Amino acid sequence: MSLIQIDMIDIKSANEIKKMRVASRLAAEVLDMVKPYVKSGISTDELNKICHDYIVNAQKAIPAPLNYNGFPKSICTSINNVVCHGIPSERKLKNGDIVNIDVTVIKNGFHGDTSKMFIIGKSSVKAKRICRIAQECLYIGIKQVRHGMRLGEIGKAIGAHADKNHCSIVRDYCGHGIGTMFHATPQVVHYDDGNIDNSPILEAGMTFTIEPMVNLGGFEVNTSKIDNWTVTTKDRSLSAQWEHTILVTKTGCEVLTLRDEETDIPVLK
Numbered sequence: 001m002s003l004i005q006i007d008m009i010d011i012k013s014a015n016e017i018k019k020m021r022v023a024s025r026l027a028a029e030v031l032d033m034v035k036p037y038v039k040s041g042i043s044t045d046e047l048n049k050i051c052h053d054y055i056v057n058a059q060k061a062i063p064a065p066l067n068y069n070g071f072p073k074s075i076c077t078s079i080n081n082v083v084c085h086g087i088p089s090e091r092k093l094k095n096g097d098i099v100n101i102d103v104t105v106i107k108n109g110f111h112g113d114t115s116k117m118f119i120i121g122k123s124s125v126k127a128k129r130i131c132r133i134a135q136e137c138l139y140i141g142i143k144q145v146r147h148g149m150r151l152g153e154i155g156k157a158i159g160a161h162a163d164k165n166h167c168s169i170v171r172d173y174c175g176h177g178i179g180t181m182f183h184a185t186p187q188v189v190h191y192d193d194g195n196i197d198n199s200p201i202l203e204a205g206m207t208f209t210i211e212p213m214v215n216l217g218g219f220e221v222n223t224s225k226i227d228n229w230t231v232t233t234k235d236r237s238l239s240a241q242w243e244h245t246i247l248v249t250k251t252g253c254e255v256l257t258l259r260d261e262e263t264d265i266p267v268l269k
């Protein structure tokens with residue numbers, strides 16, 4: 001068996017890139033729109049409804065998670081020790097919680113996928129720290145991206161930052177190619193899997209997500225046997241995740257899901 005990844009990674013045409021920009025901007029705008037509502041006392045179901053209605057009615061777009069492999073809601077909401085794929089429910093946010101909201105929209109057949117952490121009220125030092133380190137991991141990953149680079153450099157850089165901060169990177173879930181498909185090749189691992197030299201060489205026109213999930217404790221995770229979706233840390237430690245959809249360019253990359261609140265971050269310029 002060959003170790004070389006031979007799966008094709010799609011290169012988007014100028015027209016497809018335009019559509020990726022539109023879908024990605026819409027996804028980013030949902031996170032901006034929902035921000036004032038993400039407060040103590042609101043349930044994640046209410047956040048789901050606010051996002052769903054905005055995507056469908058204001059954006060005239062489709063919430064990609066809804067019915068995706070049977071997922072029952074329009075966004076993912078992952079609180080505290082939930083790593084990803086949290087299902088919106090009657091659970092209300094409370095002071096000190098950290099929550100990831102993950103939004104994917106489909107517009108004109110193309111997907112935009114992005115997520116960020118929200119801190120509810122006054123949170124602990126460790127809660128703030130895991131949110132910050134996970135965001136730094138995303139930005140450090142983004143900084144590696146350029147035409148001609150190996151895909152595996154992204155995970156290596158992210159993993160090193162997590163190690164340095166005594167946090168761990170989830171291995172069971174990755175970033176992914178994105179376009180007309182929600183999840184396409186390549187798989188974007190967020191740690192050094194020892195396979196960098198065999199990883200694909202990035203080319204301008206590729207689009208994929210980077211979405212590190214970073215745990216305060218160990219990297220191991222469980223998937224709920226009750227709902228078959230909710231992923232939690234095995235040791236119940238806090239977990240944080242940030243995600244962008246990016247386009248590889250000759251000189252670096254374009255962060256297609258960039259929000260206004262991020263425009264001061266040098267690596268994203």
Ligand code: MF3
Pocket residue numbers: 064065066068069071075076085102103104113209211243
């Ligand atoms: N948005 C998630 C990602 O970043 C995927 C969610 S799949 C769902 O890849 F079915 F849970 F919505």
Ligand code: CO
Pocket residue numbers: 113175176209211243
């Ligand atoms: Co994604």
Ligand code: CO
Pocket residue numbers: 102103104113114115243
């Ligand atoms: Co996502």
